[in-house]
Amino acid sequence: MIMNQIILTPETEDIIKAHSLGTFPNECCGFFFGSGQGSIKKVTQVMPVTNAKDGDQRRRFLIDPFDYMKAEQFALEHKLDFLGIYHSHPLHPAIPSEHDRSQALPAFSYIITSVRADEVTALTSWQLNDERQFEQESVRTETRIKS
Secondary structure, eight states: OOOOEEEEOHHHHHHHHHHHHHHTTSOOEEEEEEEEETTEEEEEEEEEEOOOOSSOOSSOOOOOHHHHHHHHHHHHHTTOEEEEEEEEEETSOSSOOHHHHHHOOTTOEEEEEEEOSSOEEEEEEEEEOTTSOEEEEEEEEOOOOOO
């Protein structure tokens, strides 16, 4: 079985991590875009959104349907593939919960960060298989070009 691979640019990784830290102790959420050829997805754009969950946002996130529409429009306008959704798990491992699984869409990848007040301790990615179970994807970040 071939493991899917997510490739982040240094900039997209920085945005996801900064959003995760900036919303701590609440969960953050957002979308990511790029190009997907077979089992390899390269993330070139990230769109942070506001967690629309009413009540306790430390353990749940909700994305407003209007934000989904904006993300789809962004992908179309920029000729990008809409690759998936990211969110954070404050003070919890970067593995999907049962709630995450029940809400997931099959074609998307799901990047999850594990975050503490002062650092992101893990960044993982997951995708549903044909049995609606999450399988972990390999994640790597391109080398930052030094100027």
